[in-house]
Amino acid sequence: MSGNLNIAIAGIGTVGGGVVKILSEAASLLEKRCGRKVVLKAVSSRDCGKARDFKVGSDVKWYDDALALADDKDIDVIVELIGGADGIALELCEKSLNAGKHFITANKALVAKHGKRLAEIAEQKKVAFAFEAAVAGGIPVIKVLKEGLVGNDFSRIAGIMNGTCNYILTEMKETGRSFADVLKEAQDLGYAEADPSFDVDGIDTAHKLSILTSIAFGVPVNFEAIYIEGIRELSLLDISDAHELGYKIKLLGIAVKRDGVIKQSVYPCLVPVDYPLAKVDGVNNAIFIEGSYVGKIVLEGPGAGRGATASAVLSDIIDVASNRFTYPFGVPVGSLEKCNYTGVEKHKGEYYLRITALDEAGILAGISDILRDEEISVESLLQKPVKKGDNANIVVITHSCTENSVKKAVTRIAKIKGVVNAPKVLRIESV
Amino acid sequence: MSGNLNIAIAGIGTVGGGVVKILSEAASLLEKRCGRKVVLKAVSSRDCGKARDFKVGSDVKWYDDALALADDKDIDVIVELIGGADGIALELCEKSLNAGKHFITANKALVAKHGKRLAEIAEQKKVAFAFEAAVAGGIPVIKVLKEGLVGNDFSRIAGIMNGTCNYILTEMKETGRSFADVLKEAQDLGYAEADPSFDVDGIDTAHKLSILTSIAFGVPVNFEAIYIEGIRELSLLDISDAHELGYKIKLLGIAVKRDGVIKQSVYPCLVPVDYPLAKVDGVNNAIFIEGSYVGKIVLEGPGAGRGATASAVLSDIIDVASNRFTYPFGVPVGSLEKCNYTGVEKHKGEYYLRITALDEAGILAGISDILRDEEISVESLLQKPVKKGDNANIVVITHSCTENSVKKAVTRIAKIKGVVNAPKVLRIESV
Numbered sequence: 057m058s059g060n061l062n063i064a065i066a067g068i069g070t071v072g073g074g075v076v077k078i079l080s081e082a083a084s085l086l087e088k089r090c091g092r093k094v095v096l097k098a099v100s101s102r103d104c105g106k107a108r109d110f111k112v113g114s115d116v117k118w119y120d121d122a123l124a125l126a127d128d129k130d131i132d133v134i135v136e137l138i139g140g141a142d143g144i145a146l147e148l149c150e151k152s153l154n155a156g157k158h159f160i161t162a163n164k165a166l167v168a169k170h171g172k173r174l175a176e177i178a179e180q181k182k183v184a185f186a187f188e189a190a191v192a193g194g195i196p197v198i199k200v201l202k203e204g205l206v207g208n209d210f211s212r213i214a215g216i217m218n219g220t221c222n223y224i225l226t227e228m229k230e231t232g233r234s235f236a237d238v239l240k241e242a243q244d245l246g247y248a249e250a251d252p253s254f255d256v257d258g259i260d261t262a263h264k265l266s267i268l269t270s271i272a273f274g275v276p277v278n279f280e281a282i283y284i285e286g287i288r289e290l291s292l293l294d295i296s297d298a299h300e301l302g303y304k305i306k307l308l309g310i311a312v313k314r315d316g317v318i319k320q321s322v323y324p325c326l327v328p329v330d331y332p333l334a335k336v337d338g339v340n341n342a343i344f345i346e347g348s349y350v351g352k353i354v355l356e357g358p359g360a361g362r363g364a365t366a367s368a369v370l371s372d373i374i375d376v377a378s379n380r381f382t383y384p385f386g387v388p389v390g391s392l393e394k395c396n397y398t399g400v401e402k403h404k405g406e407y408y409l410r411i412t413a414l415d416e417a418g419i420l421a422g423i424s425d426i427l428r429d430e431e432i433s434v435e436s437l438l439q440k441p442v443k444k445g446d447n448a449n450i451v452v453i454t455h456s457c458t459e460n461s462v463k464k465a466v467t468r469i470a471k472i473k474g475v476v477n478a479p480k481v482l483r484i485e486s487v
Numbered sequence: 488m489s490g491n492l493n494i495a496i497a498g499i500g501t502v503g504g505g506v507v508k509i510l511s512e513a514a515s516l517l518e519k520r521c522g523r524k525v526v527l528k529a530v531s532s533r534d535c536g537k538a539r540d541f542k543v544g545s546d547v548k549w550y551d552d553a554l555a556l557a558d559d560k561d562i563d564v565i566v567e568l569i570g571g572a573d574g575i576a577l578e579l580c581e582k583s584l585n586a587g588k589h590f591i592t593a594n595k596a597l598v599a600k601h602g603k604r605l606a607e608i609a610e611q612k613k614v615a616f617a618f619e620a621a622v623a624g625g626i627p628v629i630k631v632l633k634e635g636l637v638g639n640d641f642s643r644i645a646g647i648m649n650g651t652c653n654y655i656l657t658e659m660k661e662t663g664r665s666f667a668d669v670l671k672e673a674q675d676l677g678y679a680e681a682d683p684s685f686d687v688d689g690i691d692t693a694h695k696l697s698i699l700t701s702i703a704f705g706v707p708v709n710f711e712a713i714y715i716e717g718i719r720e721l722s723l724l725d726i727s728d729a730h731e732l733g734y735k736i737k738l739l740g741i742a743v744k745r746d747g748v749i750k751q752s753v754y755p756c757l758v759p760v761d762y763p764l765a766k767v768d769g770v771n772n773a774i775f776i777e778g779s780y781v782g783k784i785v786l787e788g789p790g791a792g793r794g795a796t797a798s799a800v801l802s803d804i805i806d807v808a809s810n811r812f813t814y815p816f817g818v819p820v821g822s823l824e825k826c827n828y829t830g831v832e833k834h835k836g837e838y839y840l841r842i843t844a845l846d847e848a849g850i851l852a853g854i855s856d857i858l859r860d861e862e863i864s865v866e867s868l869l870q871k872p873v874k875k876g877d878n879a880n881i882v883v884i885t886h887s888c889t890e891n892s893v894k895k896a897v898t899r900i901a902k903i904k905g906v907v908n909a910p911k912v913l914r915i916e917s918v
Binding site: 085364378 | 509513630636780785788789794798801802810
């Protein structure tokens with residue numbers, strides 16, 4: 057390698073500003089580490105005149121139109137920080153790769169939806185299509201999977217991949233406030249978007265999970281196959297009862313491969329308090345990886361924010377500068393294997409059931425009969441004394457059983473006279 | 488890249504067997520991931536005829552003399568798993584690098600003692616000198632520092648890097664048994680060596696720390712500058728009192744860089760229970776990294792064992808196979824910066840002091856006076872009721888103060904009439 061590596065940033069908001077800062081502040085450090093100068097040559101913004109809290113050098117070209125970056129002959133690498141699965145981000149990516157430029161992005165939706173096709177172009181053109189910043193912010197989980205643990209066949213990946221949800225769940229537990237309350241606060245603090253559905257409905261986690269699944273298991277990204285539940289329906293009661301029984305509730309993305317079949321799910325679940333992912337609180341992210349030789353690895357760190365995300369983008373930039381970028385999904389796109397997927401209906405594991413019922417005799421017996429009929433054995437049970445006239449809450453932790461038997465049991469339990477609502481069902485995950 | 492990459496393993500014991508297993512079991516996976524075949528061509532052993540619990544292919548050459556591997560024209564990469572800072576391992580390394588062969592090792596003592604000079608040869612010869620397996624077993628911390636977090640200036644690295652010590656400390660806390668008792672058990676279980684001093688006296692942790700310090704801070708390895716305390720002197724009382732006050736005791740390797748001055752230390756210290764490294768129990772290792780942009784990252788996983796260590800060796804092998812190996816210490820040896828070091832005598836922080844004294848009036852007043860004189864303010868104090876005639880244990884947690892003032896206070900406290908032994912002093916680290 058020799059000569060400078062010339063960078064353009066498309067979309068310079070918060071994260072873009074972080075990349076600009078690192079490129080300038082750490083310039084000599086980066087040059088020592090990769091043996092050449094990395095130079096910011098151009099940026100694009102819909103509003104070039106806007107006031108910003110960071111300085112862009114006077115020799116940097118400004119474009120209104122991001123797509124024009126792909127035509128700029130001076131540019132070696134495009135860093136896309138615009139966002140969105142389609143539209144301008146996709147167009148820019150295709151155009152850049154086809155023009156033989158390396159393409160680095162933090163855009164999980166783009167990679168989740170079009171990753172395979174875009175990787176194909178990149179491989180044909182022998183350029184990088186890299187997206188370390190798309191998953192788990194500053195945690196270099198993609199590099200760890202593709203390179204640091206390259207000798208392993210992976211059987212399970214599970215992670216807290218959305219800091220907003222983890223913040224909300226942590227606050228609900230710590231302060232005893234409702235979901236709506238904490239969400240509002242998170243929005244005021246800037247941790248959650250005005251429209252929080254991407255985060256709290258699990259879509260963002262699912263985008264990230266689909267990318268990790270592809271890399272870990274060597275299969276094409278398959279976002280559509282993910283079963284997704286968000287955290288809107290979680291009540292304080294679930295969180296405090298879980299806590300009392302020795303669990304925390306976490307929104308996890310989980311991908312499992314067993315006998316050649318892959319199951320990808322995103323749902324809030326109970327994690328035993330002494331397991332690694334239960335210990336990760338606040339806005340942090342964490343990824344649990346199970347590999348055939350290494351065993352269990354956990355990576356924890358900031359999943360979002362200017363510095364952390366920019367740090368991940370820089371990892372990709374320096375890989376390009378050092379000419380050590382790898383196949384986008386760990387193996388050539390042509391080697392990604394077709395695979396069978398299974399849904400959550402085949403899930404097997406322990407469950408948490410919460411049944412709200414009138415405080416009357418005979419209901420517990422009715423529940424016990426049904427569980428026995430469906431071959432669900434009870435690991436523990438919690439029923440707290442209630443004030444006269446209040447509904448009773450009966451919480452059951454089951455031993456390992458099938459999703460199907462739980463579904464049947466719950467349908468029957470809902471029909472017991474005196475049971476107030478459909479029972480609440482949450483899975484238990486030991487990660 | 489094209490053609491096979493031919494590997495030789497020098498020393499095929501437990502870890503070597505793991506590498507042999509992965510190369511054979513994961514051959515097609517590895518070929519997909521790096522685009523070429525990685526082939527085991529030769530092994531060396533002092534006892535080639537010994538019965539082994541793994542198979543070496545019949546086309547693999549056996550050498551009695553490890554040094555002969557460096558003369559074998561068929562070999563591209565030597566994997567050294569013999570061990571020892573000098574002797575055959577060092578000789579083989581020099582000879583291999585000088586012969587233009589890539590050299591991969593799990594030998595922390597070798598890298599800690601001769602790393603700089605060996606890296607120089609490797610850089611001259613444009614071959615890899617790689618040692619991911621030398622630090623924290625299966626956790627790819629070297630790759631994470633050099634590549635995944637390449638954009639960051641690092642200010643602090645702290646880690647549990649010796650599984651034996653962490654196992655002993657965890658067992659002491661959980662079961663209330665003495666150091667000697669648990670060490671004996673660890674030896675019986677094969678977790679600790681017959682001569683445990685490398686582990687329990689902190690040398691092994693210091694070797695690993697010296698390597699991380701070099702990579703993180705861009706300075707030559709400087710093992711000599713490390714202040715080292717082991718865990719032999721820890722009593723059950725310290726562990727249980729610490730626990731009662733909300734801390735766990737961990738043996739940490741810590742490297743800090745502040746205002747261009749580096750401090751490297753290895754000692755058992757108190758970590759608040761809700762901090763990341765306090766949560767790592769048993770034989771696991773964990774590394775805490777603080778970077779200028781990413782913030783705080785924690786990596787946890789198995790620090791030893793056949794599979795985990797072999798997994799790390801494979802990471803280095805596939806980096807070579809993919810021609811993406813990097814400078815051994817992150818920057819060219821010529822760019823490693825001279826740096827000033829400070830010892831533990833300049834340490835500033837919170838402290839744990841345990842004073843054993845006769846159960847008499849006036850001693851606490853004496854202690855309080857001395858602490859006040861030395862400008863040490865008390866954060867909390869624990870004195871439990873004792874049976875008549877027993878000595879009293881007074882535990883003090885201080886606010887942040889200097890090592891110097893603690894030293895002076897402790898010398899004075901030891902002289903108070905009725906104080907039985909020199910007070911026990913442990914530092915507190917929030918990592």
